[in-house]
Amino acid sequence: MTDVQAKVFDIVAKEARLDRSQLSLDDKLEDLNIESLDMVQILFGIEDEFDVYVPQEDDSFRLDSLGDVVNGVKQLIADKETQSANAS
Amino acid sequence: MYRSAKPVQRTLADLAKSLGARLIGDGAFVVDGVAHPMAAESESILALAMDDGSLAALPGTKARTVAVAADADIDIGGFAGGLVVERPRYALANLLDIFARPPRAFEGTHASAVVEESARLASDVSVGAHVYVGPHAEIGRGTVLMPNVTVGAGARIGGNCLLHPGAKVGERVVLGDNVILQSNATIGADGFSYVTPDVGSVEAAKRTGKVTAQNFEIVRINSVGTVILGDGVEVGANTAIDRATLGVTRIGRGTKIDNLVQIAHNCTIGENCFIAGSVGIAGSVEIGDRVVLAGGVGIADHVTIGDDAIIMARSGLGSDVPAKGIFAGYPAVSRETKMAEVLNLRRLPRLVRDYISLKKRLSDLEKKIG
Numbered sequence: 391m392t393d394v395q396a397k398v399f400d401i402v403a404k405e406a407r408l409d410r411s412q413l414s415l416d417d418k419l420e421d422l423n424i425e426s427l428d429m430v431q432i433l434f435g436i437e438d439e440f441d442v443y444v445p446q447e448d449d450s451f452r453l454d455s456l457g458d459v460v461n462g463v464k465q466l467i468a469d470k471e472t473q474s475a476n477a478s
Numbered sequence: 479m480y481r482s483a484k485p486v487q488r489t490l491a492d493l494a495k496s497l498g499a500r501l502i503g504d505g506a507f508v509v510d511g512v513a514h515p516m517a518a519e520s521e522s523i524l525a526l527a528m529d530d531g532s533l534a535a536l537p538g539t540k541a542r543t544v545a546v547a548a549d550a551d552i553d554i555g556g557f558a559g560g561l562v563v564e565r566p567r568y569a570l571a572n573l574l575d576i577f578a579r580p581p582r583a584f585e586g587t588h589a590s591a592v593v594e595e596s597a598r599l600a601s602d603v604s605v606g607a608h609v610y611v612g613p614h615a616e617i618g619r620g621t622v623l624m625p626n627v628t629v630g631a632g633a634r635i636g637g638n639c640l641l642h643p644g645a646k647v648g649e650r651v652v653l654g655d656n657v658i659l660q661s662n663a664t665i666g667a668d669g670f671s672y673v674t675p676d677v678g679s680v681e682a683a684k685r686t687g688k689v690t691a692q693n694f695e696i697v698r699i700n701s702v703g704t705v706i707l708g709d710g711v712e713v714g715a716n717t718a719i720d721r722a723t724l725g726v727t728r729i730g731r732g733t734k735i736d737n738l739v740q741i742a743h744n745c746t747i748g749e750n751c752f753i754a755g756s757v758g759i760a761g762s763v764e765i766g767d768r769v770v771l772a773g774g775v776g777i778a779d780h781v782t783i784g785d786d787a788i789i790m791a792r793s794g795l796g797s798d799v800p801a802k803g804i805f806a807g808y809p810a811v812s813r814e815t816k817m818a819e820v821l822n823l824r825r826l827p828r829l830v831r832d833y834i835s836l837k838k839r840l841s842d843l844e845k846k847i848g
Contacts, residue, residue, distance in 0.1 A: 430817055434824050443825065446818060 415457035503559030528566035654709035669743025
């Protein structure tokens with residue numbers, strides 16, 4: 391399990407009060423029955439942990455499954471690192 | 479003499495049929511009550527294990543029958559029988575209706591009660607200790623007035639109503655059938671209606687944005703209207719529903735109102751609404767059918783809320799809400815807008831940090847170019 395995946399799973403398990411050991415990349419978010427306010431807390435947690443901004447109205451940033459969330463975060467980190475490299 | 483609840487006994491098969499539940503095991507097993515698995519005092523109690531917590535408590539139960547949710551991961555083979563239900567809370571409502579424990583109502587009219595001669599009570603109305611029923615009041619069949627209930631002159635209360643101790647029904651108020659008022663619910667108090675002889679502070683502030691007038695005298699506006707509660711309305715403890723100034727403050731059929739709610743004069747509330755604790759609704763608000771107001775919501779006067787809307791806890795509504803709207807916050811906005819606001823507020827510290835960093839980089843760039 392990658393570091394990003396581990397941290398995303400930690401955040402989801404904590405904020406949605408789920409069993410961390412039962413989470414998998416294939417889990418659909420709607421099947422996990424995560425309440426909307428918990429989803430907001432998960433977004434907070436991801437933005438704070440990885441120092442990224444999760445786009446709110448970007449259709450290309452899908453959040454259907456935990457795998458989507460992990461891949462999305464990895465992309466945001468990569469974009470941030472590219473921007474930093476271009477600036478220096 | 480007080481009415482005692484008759485003991486209820488039902489077979490497991492009967493219960494399965496009543497609940498629309500799947501029966502497992504011995505359908506002839508007789509059940510005489512329901513309880514949490516650890517609170518079951520005898521084998522004839524049906525243990526309710528329809529959630530994870532009570533499921534975990536099953537191994538220690540004395541009960542020989544159990545009710546579980548359809549998605550429960552459990553083998554109930556060790557029990558005499560069981561019920562498997564699709565909707566646990568709905569099953570609970572049905573079970574607690576079957577095994578209800580109604581309050582101990584006085585049989586007839588207690589000696590300490592005062593019932594005015596012109597009041598008309600059905601023959602089987604229960605009138606408890608220290609109840610007062612005013613002149614020309616009417617009370618329908620099967621209604622129970624617990625101790626210290628007051629019913630004002632000209633009030634009309636339908637059949638099979640239950641008024642808990644201390645409930646107060648004002649003059650000319652109308653309650654439909656099957657209405658429940660919890661302790662000290664007050665229906666028909668005067669509306670909070672006052673006027674200043676000259677333009678007052680709020681009137682002036684609304685026009686000019688400043689306090690340019692002062693309220694040196696407050697004059698009461700009498701409330702001569704009434705309140706009508708539809709069939710099946712329930713009102714919580716210490717909740718107040720004020721009478722209208724001239725017409726009717728109306729609560730539609732089936733609406734349920736929690737404790738410590740204030741509903742002001744001239745409001746019209748639709749059918750089958752949920753109004754949770756500590757909600758405050760100002761005057762002349764119109765609320766549609768099947769609306770949900772979560773705890774602590776505050777609604778300003780003359781607001782309209784459409785059918786099926788949901789207002790989240792502690793929201794403050796100063797403007798109308800469309801049908802099926804989900805609104806949150808103060809001032810209340812749509813839930814999506816509120817979530818975006820909250821997220822952006824949370825981002826502020828990082829945005830400030832990034833802004834400062836960008837400013838420095840820009841300054842450094844300008845120095846290099848300059």
